[in-house]
Amino acid sequence: VGRYQFLDTVSRTWWTLLAGAGVSQQRWRSWPGTTRRAVKTTVWLTLFLVLVALFGVWDTTALAVAACIAFLVVPPWSRLRVGRFAVGKWVVPAVVLGIAIAYPYYTDSMPQVPVFGPFPQVSTMVVMMIFTMMALGLNFVVGYAGLLDLGYVAFYAMGAYVAAWLASAQFSSRHVNVGAVGLYPGWAGVHLSMWIVLPVAGVATAIIGMLIGLPTLRLRGDYLAIVTLGFGEIMPQIARNGDNLFGINLTNGTGGITPIDGPGFGNWAHQHLHLPANFLTAGNLDAVFFWTALLLVLVTIFCSSRLRDSRLGRAWIAIREDETAAAAMGIPLMRTKTWAYATGAFFGGVAGAYYASYNSGAFPDQFFFNISVFILCMVILGGMGNIWGVIFGACFLSYLDREGLANVGAWVNGHFGTNVDVPKYEFGIYGVILVVVMLFRPEGLIPSSRRAAEFHEGVHDEPLYDIEEHDAPIAEPAS
Amino acid sequence: VATTAHPEAPARYRRSPGSYVMPGLALLLVVLLVVWLVVNFTEGPAYFFTIFFIGLTNGAVYALVALGYTLVYGILELINFAHGDVFMLAALISATMIGSVFHLAAHPSVGSLVPAILVSLVVAMVACGAINVAVEIIAYRPLRHAPRLAPLITAIGMSFILENIAIGWKGVGYTSVPQVLPTGNVFSIGGVVYTWEKLIVVVITVPVLLALVWLVQRTRQGKAMRAAAQDRDAAAMMGINVNRTISFTFAIAGALAGAGGLLYALYFGQVRYDTGFQLGLIAFTAAVLGGIGNLPGAVLGALAIGFIQAFNEGLTWHSPGSDWTQSIVFSILILILVFRPEGLLGERTPEGG
Numbered sequence: 001v002g003r004y005q006f007l008d009t010v011s012r013t014w015w016t017l018l019a020g021a022g023v024s025q026q027r028w029r030s031w032p033g034t035t036r037r038a039v040k041t042t043v044w045l046t047l048f049l050v051l052v053a054l055f056g057v058w059d060t061t062a063l064a065v066a067a068c069i070a071f072l073v074v075p076p077w078s079r080l081r082v083g084r085f086a087v088g089k090w091v092v093p094a095v096v097l098g099i100a101i102a103y104p105y106y107t108d109s110m111p112q113v114p115v116f117g118p119f120p121q122v123s124t125m126v127v128m129m130i131f132t133m134m135a136l137g138l139n140f141v142v143g144y145a146g147l148l149d150l151g152y153v154a155f156y157a158m159g160a161y162v163a164a165w166l167a168s169a170q171f172s173s174r175h176v177n178v179g180a181v182g183l184y185p186g187w188a189g190v191h192l193s194m195w196i197v198l199p200v201a202g203v204a205t206a207i208i209g210m211l212i213g214l215p216t217l218r219l220r221g222d223y224l225a226i227v228t229l230g231f232g233e234i235m236p237q238i239a240r241n242g243d244n245l246f247g248i249n250l251t252n253g254t255g256g257i258t259p260i261d262g263p264g265f266g267n268w269a270h271q272h273l274h275l276p277a278n279f280l281t282a283g284n285l286d287a288v289f290f291w292t293a294l295l296l297v298l299v300t301i302f303c304s305s306r307l308r309d310s311r312l313g314r315a316w317i318a319i320r321e322d323e324t325a326a327a328a329m330g331i332p333l334m335r336t337k338t339w340a341y342a343t344g345a346f347f348g349g350v351a352g353a354y355y356a357s358y359n360s361g362a363f364p365d366q367f368f369f370n371i372s373v374f375i376l377c378m379v380i381l382g383g384m385g386n387i388w389g390v391i392f393g394a395c396f397l398s399y400l401d402r403e404g405l406a407n408v409g410a411w412v413n414g415h416f417g418t419n420v421d422v423p424k425y426e427f428g429i430y431g432v433i434l435v436v437v438m439l440f441r442p443e444g445l446i447p448s449s450r451r452a453a454e455f456h457e458g459v460h461d462e463p464l465y466d467i468e469e470h471d472a473p474i475a476e477p478a479s
Numbered sequence: 480v481a482t483t484a485h486p487e488a489p490a491r492y493r494r495s496p497g498s499y500v501m502p503g504l505a506l507l508l509v510v511l512l513v514v515w516l517v518v519n520f521t522e523g524p525a526y527f528f529t530i531f532f533i534g535l536t537n538g539a540v541y542a543l544v545a546l547g548y549t550l551v552y553g554i555l556e557l558i559n560f561a562h563g564d565v566f567m568l569a570a571l572i573s574a575t576m577i578g579s580v581f582h583l584a585a586h587p588s589v590g591s592l593v594p595a596i597l598v599s600l601v602v603a604m605v606a607c608g609a610i611n612v613a614v615e616i617i618a619y620r621p622l623r624h625a626p627r628l629a630p631l632i633t634a635i636g637m638s639f640i641l642e643n644i645a646i647g648w649k650g651v652g653y654t655s656v657p658q659v660l661p662t663g664n665v666f667s668i669g670g671v672v673y674t675w676e677k678l679i680v681v682v683i684t685v686p687v688l689l690a691l692v693w694l695v696q697r698t699r700q701g702k703a704m705r706a707a708a709q710d711r712d713a714a715a716m717m718g719i720n721v722n723r724t725i726s727f728t729f730a731i732a733g734a735l736a737g738a739g740g741l742l743y744a745l746y747f748g749q750v751r752y753d754t755g756f757q758l759g760l761i762a763f764t765a766a767v768l769g770g771i772g773n774l775p776g777a778v779l780g781a782l783a784i785g786f787i788q789a790f791n792e793g794l795t796w797h798s799p800g801s802d803w804t805q806s807i808v809f810s811i812l813i814l815i816l817v818f819r820p821e822g823l824l825g826e827r828t829p830e831g832g
Contacts, residue, residue: 146628148628148631148632150635215813215817216813216816216817219816219817219820222556222557222558222627222631223816223820225558225631226558226763226767226812226816227812227813227816227817229760230760230809230810230812230813231809231813233760233805233806233809234805234806234809234810237802237803237805237806238806240802241802241803369756373635373639376632376635380632424646424651425643425646425647427639427642427643428639428640428642428643428644428646428647429643430636430639431635431636431637431638431639431640431642431643432636432640433636434632434633434635434636434639435617435618435633435636435637435640438618438622438625438629438630438632438633438636439618439621439622439633442625442629454626455625455626455629
């Protein structure tokens with residue numbers, strides 16, 4: 001596969017080092033898994049601590065982080081059983097979830113990471129969760145069904161605008177209020193509770209996804225990519241010019257629709273259950289938005305993993321691997337692909353609606369092609385088709401987008417005396433990520449084993465005759 | 480076995496009424512388009528022709544870029560997303576050549592203009608040919624045998640990388656080019672105006688296109704290109720160095736984008752890092768409209784898109800206006816891909832259903 005075998009050198013170095021320590025490959029493999037994990041974790045964590053000591057601000061909390069990682073990774077948790085319950089497989093997810101939930105409480109006391117600087121703020125964490133949800137949505141389309149969607153931003157935009165229509169003063173001639181919170185006296189427009197708006201936005205976006213999918217999904221591969229790109233460009237333009245569609249002001253044009261109501265539980269729940277009445281006016285605004293986003297992500301993860309293993313999910317993967325064979329096995333191509341599209345659109349729509357509520361506005365200049373590529377980049381970097389990979393990619397890239405690049409840029413400029421505006425080259429960096437990942441590790445950083453096999457062993461559309469290998473002997477014809 | 484159980488057997492071969500809906504809709508769209516053009520024509524024939532010439536000029540620039548897409552698609556079946564950005568770099572190179580190397584100001588003398596344009600043309604074509612070949616070698620060649628999604632994704636990545644090279648070089652603002660082309664009238668008959676700048680664009684485009692046709696149809700290398708496009712494996716077995724042929728195709732495509740970039744810079748006078756993305760999509764639409772992989776089709780499609788854009792932005796009677804140009808172009812792209820994926824002149828491909 002290709003001529004770039006760069007990552008092989010990492011594993012080769014590893015074996016060489018082991019041999020230097022007097023451990024052959026056979027001997028290494030004969031050790032129990034826990035020992036091997038302990039050795040590997042020790043090596044990586046030592047490397048991490050050395051990096052912190054050399055490039056960062058040394059802090060004993062770094063040791064605590066390292067110990068925490070080792071505690072999670074090394075012991076064979078999955079074998080833990082309590083009576084007849086296999087509780088082991090829940091240990092790591094539960095601990096990680098606990099760490100995540102408690103994040104707003106300890107974020108300020110976290111150490112400085114080398115190069116990247118401080119840990120992300122809670123507001124950044126909200127955005128990271130929202131993008132995780134979008135990336136998981138795109139993962140249905142790109143990762144499971146293998147359809148390249150370059151216009152995912154259209155679903156994001158759709159969700160945001162549905163939220164804007166159903167929870168703002170946009171249609172000021174109407175007076176509808178279904179459980180909305182934070183309304184001022186003399187309010188106008190349609191105001192639905194955000195808990196109703198989120199699923200409605202998801203369903204509306206899924207319907208749009210189906211409508212887009214029905215005529216276009218019979219196209220294959222790159223044609224589909226370009227059509228979705230077309231839709232991704234048309235939707236924001238409609239949003240931009242939608243202040244006068246046949247005399248109707250639908251989107252308020254370039255001004256966008258603002259403000260949008262926040263989610264909330266209302267005064268009764270606030271007084272009796274101590275739940276926030278209105279997120280937008282809550283004292284710990286970012287934290288409550290973060291926890292809700294975390295919940296939405298959990299739901300998305302649940303749906304992702306359950307759907308992947310369902311009949312529908314297996315049909316998606318079959319289509320991804322070989323469309324013709326899948327059709328021959330009796331999978332209805334159109335219906336299956338449309339479901340992939342609709343599911344992806346649903347989560348994109350919910351995420352878009354939630355983001356609009358968090359921003360309290362939907363603006364047409366948020367929805368550019370760049371965002372589609374940004375989300376695609378998350379899926380590809382993390383590992384197409386693998387939930388944990390996609391979550392990692394989404395969190396990492398959206399963190400880079402909000403804080404990381406600026407911090408890294410400041411570090412680079414401070415240490416090398418340069419004056420580079422790193423965030424300006426953000427999308428160039430994403431371009432490099434796309435190219436490098438595709439060339440060196442097309443299955444992503446945390447791949448699903450199945451996707452990795454597809455990329456390394458090739459799939460159906462592999463040529464029968466290997467041109468690369470036989471180039472030299474054949475050479476040019478004598479002229 | 481008795482077949483009398485199917486008394487209306489032939490009915491199975493009759494087309495269902497539903498199958499007429501889509502072609503009917505397509506026909507309706509075309510009829511509406513024709514009516515709109517005719518009404519606009521009768522509103523002001525002279526103005527209509529002036530707009531027509533603007534469309535012709537736009538179309539000529541689009542054709543040069545669209546040919547690059549179609550050449551690469553023909554041989555690799557890959558949408559070279561980076562192509563529009565190669566074009567943008569060409570426009571920036573030309574802008575630099577005209578402004579900083581030749582120091583031309585607005586309205587220069589013919590004696591200083593002609594060599595400046597010719598040298599800039601050669602520089603832009605050579606540089607962009609080289610850039611395009613480099614893109615192919617870095618991002619596409621190692622992925623020859625990967626699933627088709629992979630090179631498409633690296634193509635998007637390269638597109639962003641090239642855009643950021645332009646940002647690093649020229650910044651995010653517009654780079655403007657002085658109005659060096661003469662703007663006098665070639666002729667003005669009954670209110671129909673045709674200016675020199677538009678003629679010069681066509682005058683540079685046509686020889687480049689003719690040279691391309693000669694190259695592809697008459698030379699040995701062109702024959703190798705056509706062979707590799709038809710069947711890469713068979714071409715390799717016939718002794719064609721396929722990798723070299725593909726690189727050559729990228730060089731030609733880049734050179735065409737170079738010429739297009741020069742004309743764009745001279746004619747429109749403003750270039751920015753994202754110019755190539757927008758124009759690249761328009762040009763790709765043109766290539767699809769004409770039938771991707773088909774050279775005359777790309778030119779035809781580019782002219783059609785050029786006219787559509789000019790008419791949409793210029794005509795007065797019920798035209799949606801420039802706010803909607805992009806949506807219209809993409810709607811055409813989607814409609815073509817859905818109704819006639821082989822394009823106006825192309826052949827049916829498996830991808831198009």
